[in-house]
Amino acid sequence: xxxxxxxxxxxxxxxxxxxxxxxxxxxxxxxxxxxxxxxxxxxxxxxxxxxxxxxxxxxxxxxxxxxxxxxxxxxxxxxxxxxxxxxxxxxxxxxxxxxxxxxxxxxxxxxxxxxxxxxxx
Numbered sequence: 767x768x769x770x771x772x773x774x775x776x777x778x779x780x781x782x783x784x785x786x787x788x789x790x791x792x793x794x795x796x797x798x799x800x801x802x803x804x805x806x807x808x809x810x811x812x813x814x815x816x817x818x819x820x821x822x823x824x825x826x827x828x829x830x831x832x833x834x835x836x837x838x839x840x841x842x843x844x845x846x847x848x849x850x851x852x853x854x855x856x857x858x859x860x861x862x863x864x865x866x867x868x869x870x871x872x873x874x875x876x877x878x879x880x881x882x883x884x885x886x887x
Contacts, residue, residue: 777822790815794825802844806830806860807867817875827867831860 774793781789792813801809807827815821834840835857846856871878 774824777824781822784820788818789820789822791822792824794823797843806844807863811867814876827864831857831864
């Protein structure tokens with residue numbers, strides 16, 4: 767089974783008991799040229815649901831510190847200029863940006879449970 771198909775199936779299963787009228791589903795694929803012109807958190811944050819709704823994302827911004835770190839060509843496509851601290855600083859900065867975003871969301875009433883389906887070879 768393709769990884770994307772299994773993620774979609776897992777989302778359907780987990781959310782099967784929830785009223786779909788209160789949910790917004792966002793399915794991300796490879797970043798578009800417009801998305802690549804923005805910072806790595808942009809496409810997730812622009813799709814955050816309003817208060818009182820549930821947002822379901824099939825991809826996480828954590829991929830930007832995992833997958834992008836392994837596949838260097840993805841970072842090159844983002845046209846990120848290396849910070850003064852070099853490549854190591856990019857990952858450090860991204861981890862801090864994610865932490866800062868999650869703290870901001872929490873302070874403003876957003877609960878962000880994470881569902882990790884794992885990675886199978």
